[in-house]
Amino acid sequence: MSDKCGNCDCADKSQKKGTSYGVVIVEAEKSHLEEVAAGEVMGGLPMDQAFVQAPEHRAKPSVAEADGIPVIDLSPLFAADGVDVDALAAEVGRASQDWGFFVVVRHGVPEEVVARAAEAQRAFFALPPARRAAVARSEAAQMGYYASDHTQNVRDWKEAFDLVPTRHSLLPPPSAVVLDNKWPDDLPGFREAMEEYGEAVEELAFKLLELIARSLGLRPDRLHGFFEDHQTTFIRLNHYPPCPSPDLALGLGHHKDAGALTVLYQDAVGGLDVRRRCDGEWVRVRPIPQSFIINIGDIIQVWSNDRYESVEHRVVVNVEKERFSIPFFFYPASYTMVEPLEEVMSEESPARYNPYSWGEFFSARKNGNFKKLDVDYVQITHFRKNTPVHVQ
Numbered sequence: 001m002s003d004k005c006g007n008c009d010c011a012d013k014s015q016k017k018g019t020s021y022g023v024v025i026v027e028a029e030k031s032h033l034e035e036v037a038a039g040e041v042m043g044g045l046p047m048d049q050a051f052v053q054a055p056e057h058r059a060k061p062s063v064a065e066a067d068g069i070p071v072i073d074l075s076p077l078f079a080a081d082g083v084d085v086d087a088l089a090a091e092v093g094r095a096s097q098d099w100g101f102f103v104v105v106r107h108g109v110p111e112e113v114v115a116r117a118a119e120a121q122r123a124f125f126a127l128p129p130a131r132r133a134a135v136a137r138s139e140a141a142q143m144g145y146y147a148s149d150h151t152q153n154v155r156d157w158k159e160a161f162d163l164v165p166t167r168h169s170l171l172p173p174p175s176a177v178v179l180d181n182k183w184p185d186d187l188p189g190f191r192e193a194m195e196e197y198g199e200a201v202e203e204l205a206f207k208l209l210e211l212i213a214r215s216l217g218l219r220p221d222r223l224h225g226f227f228e229d230h231q232t233t234f235i236r237l238n239h240y241p242p243c244p245s246p247d248l249a250l251g252l253g254h255h256k257d258a259g260a261l262t263v264l265y266q267d268a269v270g271g272l273d274v275r276r277r278c279d280g281e282w283v284r285v286r287p288i289p290q291s292f293i294i295n296i297g298d299i300i301q302v303w304s305n306d307r308y309e310s311v312e313h314r315v316v317v318n319v320e321k322e323r324f325s326i327p328f329f330f331y332p333a334s335y336t337m338v339e340p341l342e343e344v345m346s347e348e349s350p351a352r353y354n355p356y357s358w359g360e361f362f363s364a365r366k367n368g369n370f371k372k373l374d375v376d377y378v379q380i381t382h383f384r385k386n387t388p389v390h391v392q
C-alpha cells in the first residue's frame with residue numbers, strides 16, 4: 001500500500017480517498033469540511049469522529065469574555081522624542097507576566113494593509129476545492145494549503161494556507177524542509193497583499209521584541225540578532241467554516257505557540273479562548289477592530305527563564321458563522337540555540353532549561369504535522385533541566 005495520503009501527497013496514511021476521512025478530493029465540488037457540515041458523510045453520526053474532542057476539552061456553551069486581557073496603546077512608539085518608552089515596556093512586561101497575552105492598538109500597521117490581506121484571504125478560501133488543492137503543501141515543501149491538521153491528535157475544524165513573508169529558507173541538514181511559497185494562479189493581488197502584510201507586521205514584531213527586551217532589563221536590540229538572517233517566520237491564513245457540532249469539535253485544539261511571539265489578526269466573529277493564568281479558566285478574547293493579539297511563545301519563555309510564560313489557547317467554532325484569522329509566527333533563524341539569556345539568570349535563578357536547536361525543534365514539529373502521532377510531539381518541557389531530552 002502506498003504510504004501517501006489518498007487525497008494529496010502528504011504522508012498521512014489515515015486519509016483514504018472517498019471515505020469520511022477524505023480531505024481534499026481534487027475532483028469534488030465540496031471540501032471534506034463542507035461535506036461533513038452538510039451531513040453527507042457520517043453515516044448518521046452527529047460528527048465525523050476524527051474531529052471529536054475528549055469531553056474535558058470540549059467548549060462549554062457559554063464562556064466569559066476576558067475583560068482583563070490588557071489592551072496596550074503603542075502610539076507612544078510613534079510620538080516625538082521625550083516619550084517614556086520605558087513605561088510602555090513595563091506595561092508589556094506586566095501583561096506578558098500576568099497573561100502571556102495582550103492586545104495592541106494604534107500599532108502602526110496601516111488599516112488598508114490589513115484589509116487587503118483579509119480580503120485576499122477570503123478570496124483564496126472561496127476558490128473551488130480543486131484550486132485550493134493545486135497549492136497543497138507536502139512533506140518536502142511545507143508552505144501552501146491543507147485541511148487536515150491535528151492538534152493533540154484530534155482533527156481541527158479548519159483549513160489553512162501557510163506562507164513565508166519575506167524570504168525563502170532552507171532548514172539546515174539533516175532536515176530537507178524547504179520554506180518556499182506556493183502562490184495560487186489567477187488570484188489577482190493575493191501575493192502582493194500577503195507580501196505587503198508580512199513586511200508591515202514584521203516591523204511591528206521587531207518593535208514588540210524591543211519592548212520585551214527592555215521589559216526584561218536588556219538592551220533594546222538584544223534579541224534582534226536571532227531574527228536577522230534565515231528567519232523561519234511564517235504566516236498562516238486560517239479559515240474556520242461554520243461547524244454543525246461546536247459542542248464536540250474545536251477549530252483548533254488547545255496548544256501553546258512554539259516560536260518567540262505571535263502577532264494575530266482576527267476578524268469580528270470571535271472564538272479565540274485563552275487559559276487565564278490566575279485560575280485556569282478559558283476566557284474569550286473579544287475582537288477589537290484594528291487591533292492585533294500578541295502572545296508570548298515558548299522561546300521567550302525559555303529566554304526569560306520562565307519570567308514570561310507561553311499560555312495555552314484554542315479556537316471555538318460556531319454553527320452559523322465562518323471565521324478568519326491570520327497568525328504571524330515570529331520565529332528566529334534555524335541555527336539558533338534556544339536557552340535562557342545570561343542576563344536574566346542569577347545565583348537565585350539559575351538556568352531552568354538545557355539549550356535546544358530551534359531548527360531541529362521546528363523540523364520535528366513540522367514533520368509531526370504530517371503524522372497522527374501516538375506520543376506528544378516535542379515540547380519545551382522536554383528541555384527542562386533534569387528531564388530527558390526527546391528531540392529526534
Ligand SMILES: O=C(O)CCC(=O)C(=O)O
Pocket residue numbers: 236238252257264266271272313314315324325326327
Ligand atoms: O485563530 C486564532 O484565533 C488562533 C490561531 C492560533 O492560535 C494558531 O494558529 O496558533
Ligand SMILES: [Fe+2]
Pocket residue numbers: 255256257262313
Ligand atoms: Fe496558537
